[in-house]
Amino acid sequence: MPKPDPSAPAIQIRGLGKWFGAFKVLDGIDLTVERGEKLVICGPSGSGKSTLIRTVNGLESIQEGEIRVDGIRLTRQPETVEAIRRRVGMVFQQFNLFPHLTVLENCALALRLVQGMAPKEAEERSMHYLRKVHIPDQARKYAAQLSGGQQQRVAIARALAMQPDIMLFDEPTSSLDPEMVKEVLDTMVELAGEGMTMAVVTHEMGFARQVADRVIFMDHGKIVEEASPETFFSAPRAERARAFLQQILH
Numbered sequence: 001m002p003k004p005d006p007s008a009p010a011i012q013i014r015g016l017g018k019w020f021g022a023f024k025v026l027d028g029i030d031l032t033v034e035r036g037e038k039l040v041i042c043g044p045s046g047s048g049k050s051t052l053i054r055t056v057n058g059l060e061s062i063q064e065g066e067i068r069v070d071g072i073r074l075t076r077q078p079e080t081v082e083a084i085r086r087r088v089g090m091v092f093q094q095f096n097l098f099p100h101l102t103v104l105e106n107c108a109l110a111l112r113l114v115q116g117m118a119p120k121e122a123e124e125r126s127m128h129y130l131r132k133v134h135i136p137d138q139a140r141k142y143a144a145q146l147s148g149g150q151q152q153r154v155a156i157a158r159a160l161a162m163q164p165d166i167m168l169f170d171e172p173t174s175s176l177d178p179e180m181v182k183e184v185l186d187t188m189v190e191l192a193g194e195g196m197t198m199a200v201v202t203h204e205m206g207f208a209r210q211v212a213d214r215v216i217f218m219d220h221g222k223i224v225e226e227a228s229p230e231t232f233f234s235a236p237r238a239e240r241a242r243a244f245l246q247q248i249l250h
Contacts, residue, residue, distance in 0.1 A: 002083045005071025010035045010166050010197045011056060017064030018051060025051050027221040029065070033166075038192050039199045040208040040229075043218035044244060049201045052218070053168045056199070057081075057088040070165060089159035090168040093175050095151040097143040097158075103130065104139040107158045115162070129157040133187050149180030153187055160191075167191065169200040205248060209233060217241045 009032045016029035025048050033039050041049045054060040055067060058074055058081040067074040069084045097106050107126035111117040117125070130136045133153040143151055152172055159167065169188065173181045185207050192198055192211045202208065208215055208229055215232040217225035217240075225232065225241040236242050 008071030
């Protein structure tokens with residue numbers, strides 16, 4: 001299996017291009033995410049945000065360019081995809097919990113099947129991360145018995161239990177009722193404070209202001225603005241970014 005390079009950036013993307021049929025959804029993306037950095041990716045619907053982060057762990061194939069994670073180049077070879085997915089956790093818009101398994105079983109499943117962990121050890125590690133997202137008392141319940149915010153925190157705990165170096169979040173609050181958004185964002189803020197490398201696709205601009213080291217704004221498959229949160233929110237250079245902020249903040 002390919003070996004990581006501890007001196008390499010967490011994520012390095014060069015000349016990335018991707019098509020859906022005749023439509024070029026990603027166009028010449030160059031992006032580096034350093035270890036420990038918190039990157040927020042924003043932009044209008046259809047701008048390529050979610051597709052971009054899904055390419056990082058091979059959920060979407062690419063037709064142009066190169067992606068490296070911890071120095072490992074992503075190819076179509078199963079061993080490189082596996083090596084990268086062991087290093088990258090992902091939380092989606094939907095919670096993707098198995099309804100016939102308890103919360104604890106959902107978290108422990110991949111530990112047993114992918115990492116070959118003994119059931120007791122898998123449960124102990126899962127409980128550790130359920131405590132981390134503040135829902136250990138829900139461990140024996142099923143997904144249908146939880147609120148949306150609780151289910152998303154289970155999804156975060158499940159990803160963290162694999163002990164990734166990098167966490168990707170694809171609009172993790174977009175399917176939640178407004179009153180449940182804060183509990184998920186609070187969990188993510190806490191995770192960011194512990195130094196986790198994070199790339200987050202979100203429309204939650206308060207989270208971006210509070211947590212991001214850098215914000216990138218995408219439109220029509222391109223990165224059209226890249227700045228610190230202070231600069232992005234106070235003086236964005238791109239007209240499209242200014243229009244987006246005016247719409248979303250007012």
